[in-house]
Amino acid sequence: MKKLFATLLAGAVAVCGIAALGACKDENTLVIGYTLYAPMNYKDESGKLIGFDTEFAEKVCAELGYTPKFQLIDWEQKISELESKKIDLIWNGMTITDELKENIAISDPYLENKQVVVMKLEDKDKYTDVASVGAAASIAVESGSAGEATVTDNGYTSKLNKMTAQSDCLLEVKTGSSEVAIIDYTMAKSMTGEGTDYADLTYVDVGYAEEEYGVGMRKEDADLLKQINELIAKYKQDGTLDGLVKKYLV
Amino acid sequence: MTAFWNVTLALLEGFGSTCLIFAATLVFAIPLGLLVTFGSMSRFRPLKWLMRTIVWVVRGTPLMLQLIAIFYGPALLFGIDGLDRVPAVIVAFVINYACYFSEIYRAGIEGVPRGQAEAGQVLGLKKSQVFFHITLIQLIKRIVPPMSNEIITLVKDTSLARIISVTEIILVAQEYTRQGLIWPLFYTGVFYLLFVGVLTLLFRYTEKKLEYIKI
Numbered sequence: 001m002k003k004l005f006a007t008l009l010a011g012a013v014a015v016c017g018i019a020a021l022g023a024c025k026d027e028n029t030l031v032i033g034y035t036l037y038a039p040m041n042y043k044d045e046s047g048k049l050i051g052f053d054t055e056f057a058e059k060v061c062a063e064l065g066y067t068p069k070f071q072l073i074d075w076e077q078k079i080s081e082l083e084s085k086k087i088d089l090i091w092n093g094m095t096i097t098d099e100l101k102e103n104i105a106i107s108d109p110y111l112e113n114k115q116v117v118v119m120k121l122e123d124k125d126k127y128t129d130v131a132s133v134g135a136a137a138s139i140a141v142e143s144g145s146a147g148e149a150t151v152t153d154n155g156y157t158s159k160l161n162k163m164t165a166q167s168d169c170l171l172e173v174k175t176g177s178s179e180v181a182i183i184d185y186t187m188a189k190s191m192t193g194e195g196t197d198y199a200d201l202t203y204v205d206v207g208y209a210e211e212e213y214g215v216g217m218r219k220e221d222a223d224l225l226k227q228i229n230e231l232i233a234k235y236k237q238d239g240t241l242d243g244l245v246k247k248y249l250v
Numbered sequence: 251m252t253a254f255w256n257v258t259l260a261l262l263e264g265f266g267s268t269c270l271i272f273a274a275t276l277v278f279a280i281p282l283g284l285l286v287t288f289g290s291m292s293r294f295r296p297l298k299w300l301m302r303t304i305v306w307v308v309r310g311t312p313l314m315l316q317l318i319a320i321f322y323g324p325a326l327l328f329g330i331d332g333l334d335r336v337p338a339v340i341v342a343f344v345i346n347y348a349c350y351f352s353e354i355y356r357a358g359i360e361g362v363p364r365g366q367a368e369a370g371q372v373l374g375l376k377k378s379q380v381f382f383h384i385t386l387i388q389l390i391k392r393i394v395p396p397m398s399n400e401i402i403t404l405v406k407d408t409s410l411a412r413i414i415s416v417t418e419i420i421l422v423a424q425e426y427t428r429q430g431l432i433w434p435l436f437y438t439g440v441f442y443l444l445f446v447g448v449l450t451l452l453f454r455y456t457e458k459k460l461e462y463i464k465i
Contacts, residue, residue, distance in 0.1 A: 036425050043429070072415045080318070084325030084332070167428035174432075197430030 030066040032057050033073040033087035037167055039190040039248040040093040041070070052186075052248040056110070057091045059240065060231050076143060076164060079103055082218055090216035093186060095146035105219045108229045109212030110241060115150045116188045116203045118173055118181040127180060130154060130206050140169040140178035147182035150208050167191070170198050182208075186249060257426065257434045264422035265441050267336070271408045271418065275343040276401065282344060283351030291356060301352075308349040314410050317342045321414045339411045347404060354396045358389035361465075391460045398453040402446055 034041040040053040049070055061068040073081050078094075081087045082104060095113060096106050117133050119126070127133050134156045141147035143162040147169070151160060161178045163169050169181035170191060188203035190196075215228055235241045289301035308316070320342045324332035333341060362385050370380040412421035419442075423435040 036428050038429060043425075072417065072421075074413055074415055077318070077322075077414070080322045080326065084322040086322070086325070165424075165428055167430075170430075171427060171432065191430055197432065 028066055029069050030061055030089055031069045031071050031087045032061075032089045032091045033071055033078060033081050034092040035073060035075045035165060037093070037165070037187055037191075039186055052111070052244050053091050053093060055247075056235075056241075056244055057089070059235070060228060063231060064227055074164070078216070082216065085218075088217065088221070088224075093184060093213050094216055095184070095211050096214040097146065097149065100216065104216045105221065105225050107215040107217075107225060108232050109214050110232045110236075111186075111213040111245070112210055113146075113213055114185045114205065114210050115147050115182050115208045116185045116205045118170060118183060118188050118192060118201055118203045119179070120173065120176075121200055121202050123179070124202055124204070127204060128206065130208065133180060133182075133206060134158065136179040138178045138180075140172035140181040142166040142169060142183070146184070146211055150182050154208075170201065173201055174198055189249065257431075257437065260422050260426075261419055261434060261438060261441065264417055264419035267411070267416060267418040268405075268408045268441075269445075270336070271339055271343060271411055271416075272405055274340045275347050275404060278340070278344040279347035279351055282348035284355055286348055286352035287355040287359065290352060291359070305349045305352060308346055309353075313342065313346050313407060314413055316346060317410060317413055335414055335416050338414060339416050343404070343407070347400065350400055351397070354393050354400065355389065357396070358393040359385060361392050362388050387463060388465055391463045391465060394453065394457055394460065398449075401453075402449060405446055405449070406442060 034053065036042055039051055041049060041051040044050050054070070057068055057070075071081075071087050073087060075092075078090050082090060090104070093111075093113070094100070094106075096109060100106060117127055127136065133139070134154065136156075136158050138159040138161055139151055139156060140161040140163055141151060142165060145166060147166070148160070148162065151158075158179075161169075161172055163172065166183045166187055169178070169183050172178035173181045185203075185205065192198045192201040192203055217224055217228075232241075286301055286305065289297050290305060292298045292301070317339060321333065321335065321338040324330050332338070366384055367380050370384055375383070408418055409420040411418045412424070415421070419438050420435075423438045426432075426434040
């Protein structure tokens with residue numbers, strides 16, 4: 001019996017040891033939380049992480065003297081990840097909203113975005129303006145996203161299908177589980193239409209209010225916020241951001 | 251064809267994490283479950299109630315919630331760094347499964363007629379001797395079918411690890427879906443089916459080996 005307990009104890013110690021190993025963090029590393037989606041953060045043919053935000057974050061980190069470490073996160077856990085210091089930055093085409101600003105610090109906007117409506121090609125003439133989208137039987141949005149806010153703001157009463165990722169909304173529309181989806185323009189542009197797996201889908205800009213992307217961080221990291229804001233201003237001036245737009249968004 | 255091959259390789263890598271979580275959970279939860287059983291069957295009341303409360307909490311809340319609590323909880327509540335992703339998953343799974351296993355063990359132990367233990371005592375055997383030489387083998391035979399069930403459930407529960415971004419096989423497939431490739435998600439089913447198929451054969455073999463014991 002004693003032997004059994006000793007073995008168990010040794011096992012428990014081993015688990016703690018493994019746990020402690022992973023816990024150490026480097027001062028000069030900024031952990032950047034992202035989810036995979038084109039064109040902001042995605043992988044190229046060789047499996048290398050690229051995209052607008054990937055390249056942008058790498059540039060900023062290089063200039064500030066940090067090593068960026070990209071950590072895949074579940075988008076719904078982004079605030080928990082940040083507050084528990086598992087990540088230092090949320091940098092993943094995050095639309096700036098008042099609700100988010102209450103909980104975290106957000107940088108100055110670095111990119112314009114808007115919500116668009118994704119639908120099957122054959123529905124193209126059905127949904128042309130803000131009012132007609134309200135007639136859709138069901139709308140897919142990412143839970144907690146700007147798309148969901150758009151539905152609320154416009155008072156749509158269609159059945160709302162809340163997904164865990166914007167890209168899942170595309171699958172919803174493709175399979176017909178949802179009639180339309182409301183997602184970011186940047187994503188709709190790069191993931192629908194000819195040459196993509198969603199070639200049978202298209203998107204329409206029905207004229208929702210414009211919005212902006214920002215980088216999220218903890219409120220106590222005021223210095224970092226200031227540094228990043230300065231760099232965003234600089235990159236807007238010297239054309240770095242325009243270069244990224246041309247590379248990934250046009 | 252190369253796409254199929256690349257996806258298979260990527261999924262296999264994810265399946266490695268799945269297998270790691272599965273194996274680590276079994277290795278630690280099977281003995282830990284036995285400790286929980288002894289605790290919850292103890293004649294020392296406080297220990298018994300403590301164990302039963304733990305079992306109630308663990309079985310009474312979703313594993314997904316436990317994962318989030320164990321991974322983010324320490325940092326959010328006490329500001330300490332806490333566990334890394336994979337260790338956090340393993341700790342959550344071990345605690346969760348130990349509690350389920352403990353109830354199966356309890357059923358197994360209580361299923362052995364009291365008279366046998368009494369007979370052992372009359373013959374001068376110690377309590378531990380009665381357990382290891384008389385009860386244990388009958389217990390094992392009794393618990394193989396319900397344990398098989400739990401273990402097969404465990405294979406599929408590992409997919410919950412993606413909630414805290416451990417790249418197990420479903421998460422790898424979802425990455426493809428998010429980039430526009432849909433079939434890998436359904437293809438993961440093949441991996442699970444094969445794995446559970448092997449386990450099923452293993453359980454059947456174990457049951458056959460234990461057939462000689464008549465209860």
